[in-house]
Amino acid sequence: MSQRAAVIMAAGQGTRMKSPTPKVLHRIGGRTMLDRAIDAVQAAGCERVVVVCGTHSPAVAEHVRKRLGEAAVAIQDPPLGTAHAVLSAKDALAGFTGDVIVTNADCPLLTAGDFAPLFERRAAGDDLVMLAFEAADPALYGRMIQDADGALLRIVEARDASPEEKAVRACYSGILCAPAGPLFDWLAAVDNNNVKAEYYITSIVGIANAAGKRVGVAFTSETAVMGADDQAGVARAEALWQARARSALLAEGVTMTAPETVFLSFDTQIAGGVTLEPNLVFGPGVTVETGAVIRAFSHLEGAIVRSGAIVGPYARLRPGADIGEDAHIGNFVEVKKVKVGKGAKANHLSYLGDGTIGAKANIGAGTIFCNYDGFDKFETHVGEGAFVGSNSSLVAPVTIGAGAYTGSGSVITRDVAPDALALERGVQSEKPGWAARFRAMKIARKAAK
Helix, strand or coil: CCCEEEEEEECCCCHHHCCCCCHHHCEECCEEHHHHHHHHHHHCCCCEEEEEEECCCHHHHHHHHHHHCHHHEEEECCCCCHHHHHHCCCHHHCCCCCEEEEEECCCCCCCHHHHHHHHHHHHCCCCEEEEEEECCCCCCCCEEEECCCCCEEEEECHHHCCHHHHCCCEEEEEEEEEEHHHHHHHHHCCCCCCCCCCCCHHHHHHHHHHCCCCEEEEEECCCCCCCCCCHHHHHHHHHHHHHHHHHHHHHCCCEECCHHHEECCCCCEECCCCEECCCEEECCCCEECCCCEECCCCEECCCEECCCCEECCCCEECCCCEECCCCEEEEEEEEEEEEECCCCEEEEEEEEEEEEECCCCEECCCCEEECECCCCECCEEECCCCEECCCCEEECCEEECCCCEECCCCEECCCECCCCEECCCCCCCCCCCHHHHHHHHHHHHHHHC
């Protein structure tokens, strides 16, 4: 296999998004469209990746630098069309002689498999390969006009197409593949003799044909190359991606009674044998092991749920939550950066932040791990088999020993020894008859008004 590189076009203005976030940094399944494009070309075997960015969106270039380094950034300034954009990557690919994929950063459903037909056509002898799709409604797409042998003669814009050409359903996706040297030579020969005075990449088809090169066509699905140019497009792409992700989980044996209400992220890992109830959100970084149950209206991110555990309903797991085997995290319980031991339970209305909970410990309703003093975070450790009474406040740093109890309503500020009982309560006083006298006074006052 020859060396492969990719040029990803990410210099568009994205004005239709009407958002302060650059278009290609909008997320599908919790991952930016730009990262999805990079993922796809790398999975297709592209060892070098160059992203063409515009000066209007420095956040895009910075995003690329953080992931791929400075050498992966090419700046198009000023923006003079698609051919000019790709030509901006020439210096970044200096010395590279293999095949180059040119693709877009705003096609979030592209996968490595969608590029495979391009490389197949290159291996079959095509000098330049353009990726097409059959559009259900060609509308304003450029039509791919081929000869009887399938070679591409030209790409005709919809406004310039004849009635016969408009009947063609094969449309250009904006994606192509060619060897680096010829590609940049063809791009340099493109002129801007058009209404917009821009350099269009589709012009290289005619240039390559005139040079006696064979221009081939490869096909993929319309969905794969669907763009997301506005918020409605992002929503459509999200819906399609979520549907694919849910179908994959169902095929692996995950039970979902209402899959259309379960929302996943790009890296969600859920094993077969897991049960997912309705109305769930999985943010990035979640792993759920077999036999676990995630009950309705729960939100998880950056968390591990181990085999046999039950989470929810109405639970929130935040980054660092590690829910042990057969543990229970119940309704309106929030867990952040706490390792919960096997068989431990926190069934009601608690905040557990920073620390550990030992195996088979019980956390009573209304328990708070008081982990923050306004400047720093501190840890709370609850030992195996300990019992934390309802409405306890555990002021970190603090350790509740194995088998220890805390009395309900206690504010625990010091470590509790194993098997001890810790109580922190004021002395209860009682005033006989006070309530009856109070009511009588209030009634009398009200009557007097």
